[in-house]
Amino acid sequence: MAKLEVGDRAPDFELPDASGRPVRLSRELARGPVLLVFYPGDFSPVCTRQLCSYRDSYDRFASLGVTVLGISDDTIDKHRRFTEEHQFPFALLADPQREVIDAYAGTGMMSGGRAHRANFLVGQDGRLAYVFVEKVSLFHRGADELYEAVRAALEQGAQAPK
Known part of the structure; x- marks a missing residue:
């Protein structure tokens, strides 16, 4: 896995959501920036806390025009x-x-061989505007800190030219 950095073109993908509906990154970008949230697994204590904190702050991300996708x-x-x-x-x-997961966050021993916790903000231009990969699975980017990082990245131009 090559390490992705801010400014790199985000690899496009299509994955099914919880209802089986295919979600393609490039289609989501037509509506605005996309925040990809990689996490090791459903129902684990840390992942549940992480995703519930993002749920509780969802309106803040939506107010920025950002679509959130957990993977x-x-x-x-x-x-x-x-x-x-x-x-x-x-x-x-x-x-x-x-x-x-391998194209973006990768996997590791600290996450039990599953996805690293990671956040990638993809601007409408398809380029990465923010990248954070946590190698220690017990920690995650808090909702407030993530919101501020996303807001700052958007202010720096993660939106497509109008």
Whole structure:
């Protein structure tokens, strides 16, 4: 896996959401910037806290015109149950083959061989405007800190030229 950096073109992908509907990054970008949230797995204590904090701050991200997409290697069915239990307003995408995970966040021993916790903001131009990869799975970018990083990246021009 090559390390992605701010300014790199984001690899396009298509993954199913919790209802099985295909979600393609390039289609989502037509509406605005996309925040990709990679996490090790549904229902784990840290992942649940992380995604619930993003859920609770969802309106702040939406006010910036940002679409949030969560990605792990869990199944569509597990994502559906996790979404229903916690009422996530954003899509969780299933990547059981870890192709998108490997292209972006990678996997590691500290996350039990699963996805590193990572956040990638993709601007409407398809380029990465913000990159954060946490190698220690017990930690995650807090919602307030992530919101401020996304807001700052957008102010620096992550939007497509009008």
